[in-house]
Amino acid sequence: MTTRAPAGGGPTLDPSVIDHPGVLVVGAGATGLITALELHRRGVPSLVLERESACAMQSGQCHGWLHRGAVFPEAADSEVAELAAGADWWQEAAERRWLIEGEVLGTDPDGADRVTRLWTQLSVAHSVADLAEPPLNWSVRGGEPSVVPSEVLRAAATAAGVVVRAADVRELLPGPDRRYVGGVRVTAGPRALDVRAPVVVLAAGSGISRLVPSAAVLSERLSFMLVVRSEEAPARAFTVPEQQALGLMVVPRDRAGRRHLLVSNFVSYAATAEVRHARRAWLHGVGATVRELLPRVWTDPDALWGTYGAVKVERERQRQLGLGVPGAAVLDTPFKNVLAGVPGKLVLAPVLAAHISDRCVELLASGRGGEVPSSEWLDALLPQATWGPEAWQLTPLMSRGTVFSAGEAA
């Protein structure tokens, strides 16, 4: 026989069960945290459960670029509108503190027109200028900044009182009938316990398949990020979306007063690829691009370099566009009270989160009420989740020769 903790928490007679009246959110990346924020906005309590550190996986591995269409000129108007909605959410949440101005650069004279066409339609403020930095000869500023996701979300979650606890969600609990789940079973250190709630949101990226194997097929791609520490690093973020540059994207980060760059491109590999071989091939390509477009960084004798790999998760049929609009981002699950989704792009996480939150409100409309577990009660069972750091902060930095040893451009 089990007994529940008294309302408001306190010492329990049964430390193996937590009852929550709202939404369990599995995963404290951008999708999970923004979902919790959107639920908070709608007056719905939530409990976010995270196995690792908050914003440490995909959300801590990305460069935080807020796409509005500059690198997706083939996007449909509806998709661009979704991108704009997501970017607006991030910009508002960042409150300028964590916004990094971004530029789109190029060599093709017609390129600037393609980039600005959509921004003009959307009335996004921007300016075009000629550049005299061969081979780059034009620049468009103002449309697409970048953010530091973990900083933005940590501040927003803290301000809203979003509850994020450390726990490894192992399985879904059976519900009153086979169409519903009753919650999740978690382990927190050596302790196993059940967390029951009327609605569960799976925002755990590649971890979704482990919990709901029958969910729609997720596509995983292996990509890499180059990290450079150099006094020659520019302070601005920029992208060169042209094919010759392999879609180069550069974003600065500062740490302990030293400038770092995060450098990525559009080249990715099958998630099953041999990582070392894929990394070597990727470095060969990105090295040539960096040497051409960031020559002072490339030749800086004091620069230190490193790489890390990241597996990106998208819904399978998103691959054609590389976008994650909510209609495609929400995954089918066999349970009426389990919602799942992957946004595909960081900028679309708010759009997906809003969609999921609206569904949660519908599901809870006729649901049970109840007390939200107190902090003291949760403290006794689930430790507070930690935050970050971002992947680049953990990346060992070495000499250029060591990093590019097998693939260095001659």
Added chain:
Amino acid sequence: MRVAVVGVLGHPESSRDPATVVAGLCARGHEARHLDVVPDLPLPTVRDPDGQPGANGPPDIVLALGAEAALASSVLARRSVSPLVLCLRPADLPPLVEHDATELVLRHLPITAVVVESARCRVLAATIGAEPSRTIVIAPGVLVARPDRGKASESPARPRVLADLSTTSPADEAVARGVLERIATEVGVDVHRVTEVGDPARKETWTLVVIPGAGSDPTLPLLRAMADGLPVLTSDTALSAEVLASMRHGLLAAAEDPDEWVEKVRYVVADPALQAHLGRGARAHVTANGDVERALDALDDCLGRVTGAWNGDPLSGSTPPADRAM
């Protein structure tokens, strides 16, 4: 149930150790005893290391730890009409195994179920004859001791690197020693080498644990270092990647690139925050997924299901016993 655990001692306080498995199964209510392998002719046999002449009644199930225990275990299982569960380690499987003995074992001995340590090992075992429906994944486990609170904030005045060569293959030793010499001279750290599993130096305070060599199985040294909350650097192999996630639980370096080893050591010893992050992540990961008690629970479950199936109990849904993967 009565369980005969056949294997060679040598991996203390881990799920690969016969003594640990026996103690764990006894704690779970079974009668378990360890039997040594005796290389008799014409067939190897088993012997109670405590000197008792034979098994105290036939076992209900025979558990063989490692391919080297398979033949003797199968003889015992056959004589006692008991099911045989064979636990294979990565070193028993390609590409680390240098002979086809494991394949002969899998294809020709009456093995009821095979236990491997990862999904990748399951695939490898299938390529040499293990039947997939009878192959179960149970991640290995080590003893995760409570942290010594008194030492939590200690850090050596001069960085100290522990080089664990206990599993480094002879082919990798020369390269490993060269790398360690460069680390000591170029990074300016004290490097202490251990080659024995039970070396008391492991209990000292270290800044970083380095486990070189790509031609061997570093699983247990990795898990032990991670359980101690130490940052680790090891060779970038498929096997290492199963134990730790790079940059969350430790670091990987290309075995054939000494420069990378030297530079990564230099980077880690210069960053106490990174050391703390890696150490915390490593210990949390092993606590959640590599604890020996969790592995023994999974093994207990596996043995129960196999024994039940042997005695005619239907397996639920006719699916294999549940995997317990890291």
